[in-house]
Amino acid sequence: MKLDNKICIVTGAASGIGREIAARYAREGGRVAIADLNLAAAQATADDLRREGLQAMAVAMDVTDEAAVERGVADVVAAWGGVDVLVSNAGVQIVHPLEEFPYAEWKKMLAIHLDGAFLTTKACLPHMYRAGGGSVIYMGSVHSKLASVLKAPYVTAKHGLIGLAKVIAKEGAAHGVRANVICPGFVRTPLVDKQIPEQAEKLGISEDDVIKKVMLKDTVDGEFTTTADVAEVALLFATFPSNALTGQSLVVSHGWYMQ
Numbered sequence: 001m002k003l004d005n006k007i008c009i010v011t012g013a014a015s016g017i018g019r020e021i022a023a024r025y026a027r028e029g030g031r032v033a034i035a036d037l038n039l040a041a042a043q044a045t046a047d048d049l050r051r052e053g054l055q056a057m058a059v060a061m062d063v064t065d066e067a068a069v070e071r072g073v074a075d076v077v078a079a080w081g082g083v084d085v086l087v088s089n090a091g092v093q094i095v096h097p098l099e100e101f102p103y104a105e106w107k108k109m110l111a112i113h114l115d116g117a118f119l120t121t122k123a124c125l126p127h128m129y130r131a132g133g134g135s136v137i138y139m140g141s142v143h144s145k146l147a148s149v150l151k152a153p154y155v156t157a158k159h160g161l162i163g164l165a166k167v168i169a170k171e172g173a174a175h176g177v178r179a180n181v182i183c184p185g186f187v188r189t190p191l192v193d194k195q196i197p198e199q200a201e202k203l204g205i206s207e208d209d210v211i212k213k214v215m216l217k218d219t220v221d222g223e224f225t226t227t228a229d230v231a232e233v234a235l236l237f238a239t240f241p242s243n244a245l246t247g248q249s250l251v252v253s254h255g256w257y258m259q
């Protein structure tokens with residue numbers, strides 16, 4: 001088991017990519033905290049994992065609320081004694097052309113993606129430093145590397161996560177803490193399913209064309225990336241044995257973006 005009793009906090013783990021990462025970690029022996037805004041869904045995810053005989057707890061957490069983040073991390077530490085792996089994954093998507101982007105929605109996007117990464121990292125680092133090591137993983141995107149129309153705050157925030165990871169890599173190195181970013185292509189989750197009709201309407205094309213001509217057009221094989229593909233990379237970053245792999249961003253996108 002690659003994560004034997006390691007204590008892992010995964011934000012946004014009640015759904016989609018985060019849920020799959022949590023399940024993968026738990027099946028590798030990890031103790032997994034399902035931290036999510038949606039406590040009922042987090043509870044249901046934790047219950048599903050426990051029914052498999054795995055170790056999981058649900059934690060109510062709005063990643064934009066400093067007190068809620070500190071409380072959630074403290075609950076995990078009280079239950080299990082520390083934090084070894086943080087996956088800052090919670091995220092949403094809001095699309096508008098820039099000249100119509102409501103300022104409140106811009107701020108909400110940056111708060112969830114960037115403040116959320118900062119606050120969860122700040123709360124977890126002291127526990128990792130105390131233990132002499134840990135792994136911080138940010139959920140970036142191909143949009144950490146390139147831009148698409150309608151997604152100004154998303155692209156801005158996802159690029160920003162790479163800068164934050166590089167700083168954590170430098171500050172954390174002396175304590176054995178690594179920081180890396182996963183950059184997935186499009187994955188069929190509720191976040192993407194919601195975007196398909198929205199983009200079809202805003203771009204004036206069919207939903208099928210949004211998938212084929214927008215989302216998957218530059219992949220090598222016309223395929224969606226899967227939650228399992230992303231979880232595989234999350235396991236690599238969580239378990240890599242040295243500081244050799246830190247400050248990196250790894251794209252998993254069926255060749256949509258090649259670095």
Ligand code: NAD
Binds near residue numbers: 018191
């Ligand atoms: P999802 O909608 O399936 O899951 C997102 C989860 O985040 C939900 O459970 C939601 O309740 C939670 N959440 C939202 N706001 C929160 C907050 N303030 N505090 C705590 N939890 C909150 O989405 P997903 O597709 O699994 O996306 C997960 C991450 O992966 C996001 O950061 C997203 O940007 C990124 N990503 C997704 C794709 C994709 O194609 N689906 C591609 C690249 C990157």
